[in-house]
């Protein structure tokens with residue numbers, strides 16, 4: 607008899623799973639948000655480097671000066687499908703908006719800019735597991751095991767949908783003039799180059815800021831893993847003491863401590879099937 611597995615709880619919007627704390631109104635109205643020409647969308651699948659990039663964007667807007675520990679990053683760069691369109695519309699323009707929506711649901715405007723950050727699915731899965739355990743109010747999964755979560759992830763039965771349904775369509779648009787695509791791993795490898803790319807892509811004040819060596823080095827220092835581990839309430843609500851913090855290991859290859867050989871094989875097979883012919887096969891060769 608197969609083992610009965612624990613599953614996280616979600617809000618289900620016609621088959622699209624969302625965290626329980628995200629209200630239906632936020633999700634449905636997010637889909638109706640009219641993208642503006644000056645909007646900058648930060649798009650990711652969950653756990654792929656969203657907050658890191660979000661903070662880099664904020665630092666680029668503020669000459670590298672850190673966000674006060676009493677402030678929340680999400681106030682300045684809100685999560686579209688969490689807060690809904692009314693909150694976004696109240697933000698002054700130009701706006702920076704975070705979303706985990708797949709390509710077909712994301713609000714589009716030909717002049718808006720889209721920054722997409724991808725992370726290899728193995729580390730994403732491990733990070734997503736800790737996230738799902740830690741946000742007890744969103745998922746009711748505090749005692750779920752890695753094996754339980756693995757089964758949900760591999761079937762795409764997690765919030766924001768299947769990892770590959772998010773990654774592949776965005777990757778197909780990576781050469782669009784208004785899309786900048788890069789990986790979490792490339793940020794870990796050479797953050798300065800990525801910040802320079804973001805500056806070139808966004809232009810305007812972002813480009814002016816990074817031309818200044820002092821500002822650029824402040825952005826790099828203040829967005830380091832070490833500094834982002836401090837004052838975690840800037841990025842996340844409180845988690846129970848026995849759960850890992852939001853900014854956690856922040857490394858490449860954490861998956862090796864969690865996956866069984868069979869799990870590695872199953873996710874590898876899914877990766878090969880879902881990315882065949884897309885060019886993504888070579889993105890994380892190792």
Ligand code: A3P
Pocket residue numbers: 650651652653654655656657658729732733734736829830831832834852853854855856857860
């Ligand atoms: P881990 O759980 O593997 O540590 P998101 O913001 O999309 O939810 O992604 C969270 C992941 O990004 C977590 O990964 C977190 O530790 C990592 N992260 C956050 N800030 C980081 C930083 N400054 N440097 C490297 N990784 C960071």
